[in-house]
Amino acid sequence: MQPTSYSRTQIALHWTIAALVFFQILMHDGIVKVWDGRMEGTLPNQPTINPHAIAGALILVLVLWRLVLRRRRGVPGLPEGEHPALKVLATGMHAALNLLLILMALSGMAAWISGVEAIGEAHSIARLALVPLVLLHVLAALYHHFWLKTDVLRRMLGRA
Template sequence: MSAPKGYTRTQIALHWVVFLLVALQFLFHNNIVDAWGSYLRDGTFEPSALVFSHVIGGILILLLVIWRMAIKVKRGAPELPENEPPMLKLAANLTHIGLYLLLLLTALSGAVAWFGSVEAAAQVHGVLRALVLILVLLHIAGAFYQQLVLKSDVMTRMGKPEA
């Protein structure tokens, strides 16, 4: 199977929806942290839309990342630019694999912590959260490096569907 030239509308939409959900999870994470702390102290928490949206957001991220991975396995992904140095290709591939893995593990650890009341899972979730942030920032930096320094079409592929 030859690699596609670009991404489908579905792949592009999934990329940006997951990005938005992850950004919202980071932006509004204090509410879930407060609820978790309250739950650990006295077994209760103050229900709020932001607490439940964090839980629902995590479940959505899990499902959407699985969907995105299934499409990638079935359809493939565009090749990285031919003239890109091998070390950059390796870094890009490892960053993508790491993002998929961390997003899955972060969502799963959050679900185990929340629904199973497992404190160790909550601690793992916090560590994974920091690693997700690092890889997201690396991914964004790599995209801008591709666009501004290498002058490749990598960034435009995630904004314009394959014809």
């Protein structure tokens, strides 16, 4: 049977991941400077502990935990009466976000540990897809809340 609401854990994971992704976007320039220093030889070419790397690893663990919870507990259904195209878009958006977060965390760790510039470039380019996906996700939630008047946003706020 499909649940009618998200669990407290699912909600906490969603907002924790969102905050960490926001942190990663804001801290991007700092990690680029450290990476460039490693590649130019002005900093030791060895992985060091830094907030960006820690947040990336934490995002990976939390996204995987969230997916396990989704599989075991399920999630509320999409709003009744919603256009089928919107349901397809919502499903695709969530899959793309989860996949991209996992791939970015793995590629970031691989680049940081190995010091291979091509992996670092791929990781950096992936953010060009992540930022618009996150913005679209936020806009879709606001669209549901203010235009369609559904409970999608309230459910993720724990108020449905």
